[in-house]
Amino acid sequence: MPQPKVSVIVPVYNCRSTLSRCVDSVFGQSLAEIELICVDDGSTDGSRSLLASYDDPRLIVRHQPNSGGPGAPRNVGLKLASGEFVQFLDADDWLDPRALERMVAMAEENGTDIVIGKYVGVGRNVPRRLFRRTVARTTVHDNPPDLYATLAPLKLFRRELIKDLRFAEGLLSHEDQEFTARAYFRAGGVSVLADHDCYFWVEREDGTSVMQQGGAPDLDFFPAIGRVMRVVEEHTAPGEARDRMLRRNFREEIMPRFGAAYLAADAETRAVTEEGALRLIRAHLTPRITETMAPFFRQVAHCLQHGEGELLTEIVRHRVSGRTAPLVARDGRVYEASPGFGELPDPCYDVTARLPFRCELARVSWDGGVLRAELKAELPGGEIADPVLVLRRRGEGGQAGTAPLRLGLGGLAAALVVAALRPAKGRWDLSVEARIGEVAISTRLAVGEAGLPDPAFLPVEGGRPMVRLYATDFGNLSLEAGIPGAAPDRAASAAVTGGRLVVSGRLPLGTGLGLRVLARLRAEEPVVATADAVLDGASFTAELPLRNWETGTWRLEYEIVDRDGTVPGVFTPDRLTGGRVGLRRIAKPYRTSKGRLAVQLGARALHLAVPALLGGLARRVLRQNRGHSRAYSAR
Known part of the structure; x- marks a missing residue:
């Protein structure tokens, strides 16, 4: 082999x-x-x-x-x-x-x-x-x-x-x-x-x-973890990388030993657990690591270091119970009032930097230039005040827009007028800011299971007039302004009447934007006919005279127009009505094999055109004769 x-x-x-x-x-x-x-x-x-x-x-x-x-x-x-x-x-x-x-x-x-x-x-x-x-x-x-x-x-x-x-x-x-x-x-x-x-x-x-x-068992477990932590210290210098790795050992291996099994153990086994953890705490726990650990871990570490055995048991029992500790705001910080609060140092209970404040999107939609969002907010153990939905440009000191969150049928609701911001090209993040007591708190808005709408057409500073909502790698809601690429397909009706092609439909546009309808002839030399659409709220209508168009197949498209750029898009057919263009030609809107809106302009068949011509002459003669008859009767 x-x-x-x-x-x-x-x-x-x-x-x-x-x-x-x-x-x-x-x-x-x-x-x-x-x-x-x-x-x-x-x-x-x-x-x-x-x-x-x-x-x-x-x-x-x-x-x-x-x-x-x-x-x-x-x-x-x-x-x-x-x-x-x-x-x-x-x-x-x-x-x-x-x-x-x-x-x-x-x-x-x-x-x-x-x-x-x-x-x-x-x-x-x-x-x-x-x-x-x-x-x-x-x-x-x-x-x-x-x-x-x-x-x-x-x-x-x-x-x-x-x-x-x-x-x-x-x-x-x-x-x-x-x-x-x-x-x-x-x-x-x-x-x-x-x-x-x-x-x-x-x-x-x-x-x-x-x-x-x-x-x-802990007699074997703690020495094994100690060997791993020593490997880390042998190969790293003091700093962020070492702290991150050692913090993982404390978070994932050492502190979880203080759970239900610890409470169920006899005094001798508990002593082995406490001694093994304390040895590693003394050898590897630094203030920088302590600051970034969860309050429960800080409390356990302090109790082990200071011989607070009875309080340690009470803290672990509270943790295992799953009960939520009330939150207390004072002196610009927020603390969880779990067992030992007021006895151990306050930093053991400080949750200001890791509040369980979570906001998740329930529904979101565009209403013209307004972003309408419904969400649920949670802060176990505390109550939030004055919640505000915030859209902030990514980066230091970025421009921002806000909208108050008010209680609605399904939770909190806000209407954020994004069009008024004229957002600069780039990425923007959505978050919720509020207060607990006098302490300002904030959290990113999680997308959750909510569906996100199609891109919206809004004025964008320095970019194409289109924005889209998306979920980040962390599952949070963000917005990208001036995005590349084409706009989503839009349904449109097309009717030929009086020698004109009338294209109409719905396409919500932010204030200050225009809409141009284009028809492109499929030919060796490109030919383009255009018409500016008339806007009425979210509806539009554009009329394109057909009499001077060359015979052939014309594809219908649109452009969103802004001072900083355009966004192209294509139409999908809705209601289609053909008609005559003069005496000799006919225009027929239709759906292409790719589902796009197009118009075929061609000559009318002679056997259809001649009867139509004769019929028209006959109707004019009949109208004239009726007029003479009425005049004679009057005399």
């Missing part, structure tokens, strides 16, 4: 129910040059016999007595691996059919040592922020993306990078974090593949995974 491109390493322990899906996802890869190394760590549920049922030369199986964690079987797999790359895969999880092909291509194209393919959580949360966009090349020091947000080894590694790294053995959990951290700092470059779902990361429905059962 030739050298494989990728060695996939799977530690196996009592996972028969999911193992087939895992193995099949590897053998179903579009990249054929692979080997699958399954190391059975003493399974007793039939996983061994299931592996024996596969007859594929790319499968390598090793059996060993149970080692007490996934570290040892992964290390065995590393010794056996011969691929240029190594992909770690857990037996509960599976890969997308093209995952390895795409990740290998990413590594080879960018010369990177690690590729993190997009995780998809199946019954569990995954680090979504990391996968907001594909990043060809980055390092663990960069933010964004924050690679340190995931310390799991479920990634593609260049084998040369990790050939001498090993996982901690005998640990039920967190055996992988030091391995991954060292690989990050050693890597010359890391790629993030966010454009395709690659790795499906599963939470067991029966709750039997090691992590669901609580993971490693």
Whole structure:
């Protein structure tokens, strides 16, 4: 067998129910040059016999007595691996059919040592922020993306990078974090593949995974996390990057140990937890990290550092209960009045910079140049006063417009006159500003499940007269003014009458804008006929004389006109009526194969034109005769 491109390493322990899906996802890869190394760590549920049922030369199986964690079987797999790359895969999880092909291509194209393919959580949360966009090349020091947000080894590694790294053995959990951290700092470059779902990361429905059962005991857990934190300090200088990584260890690993399991533990086990956490707090917690932590974490850290055991239990019990603490505003700051408030230092309860103030859009629409928005606002534990919807240009000191939010049927409602701003070309953000007591608070307006309307036509300073609402990568509502591209299609009626083409419809325009209707002849030499539309509120009408038009096919378009530019658009047919253009030609509006409005102008058939001509003469003679008759009778 030739050298494989990728060695996939799977530690196996009592996972028969999911193992087939895992193995099949590897053998179903579009990249054929692979080997699958399954190391059975003493399974007793039939996983061994299931592996024996596969007859594929790319499968390598090793059996060993149970080692007490996934570290040892992964290390065995590393010794056996011969691929240029190594992909770690857990037996509960599976890969997308093209995952390895795409990740290998990413590594080879960018010369990177690690590729993190997009995780998809199946019954569990995954680090979504990391996968907001594909990043060809980055390092663990960069933010964004924050690679340190995931310390799991479920990634593609260049084998040369990790050939001498090993996982901690005998640990039920967190055996992988030091391995991954060292690989990050050693890597010359890391790629993030966010454009395709690659790795499906599963939470067991029966709750039997090691992590669901609580993971490693604290006697093993805290030393393992301490080793990871020391790796960070060995490879970073004091500053933002180090603080960000250590803060992640406190937030994701250390402080969560103070939860329901802590309350249910006996005094001896609690003491082990407290001692292990305190050791890491003394070694690695800095004031800069403390300031950016949630109040609960600050309270726990203070209690551990000052021997406040009874109060610590009360604080954890309140946290586990899920009760909302009331908010107190004083001296320009906001505090949560949870257990210990007034006993511990105020900074332990300060939530000014991280208030749970949230506003989510319910509905939004354009009404001419007015943006009408309905939203729901929440501030658990507190009441907001004087809420205002704010549209502010992105950047320091940008111009802004505001509208008060008033109580409506479905929540708060505002009407923001965007047209009056004549917004400058660029990006604008929408937020809600209010007060709690005398403290000013604000939050971005989240889009939520609300649908966003089509772009609106408004005057834009220095740009094309069109604006659109959009959701940012963080799910917040923003506006882009002077956007490139064409306007949305607009339905229009077209009727031929009296030798004229009358085009009408609805197209809400902001004050100061004009509308021009254009007809383009499909010919070698471009011919364009234009007419300025008459506007009446959101309605428009334009008349184009047809008598001087050349015979052929004419396509109908429009332009929104402003002093700073135009926005082109096309019409889709609504009601269509043809008619004569003089005696010899006929104009027929119709829908093109692409659904656009067009007019065919051509000669009338002779057998239709002659009778029509004779009929017209006859009617004129008849009218004249009737006139003579009336005159004779009068005499």
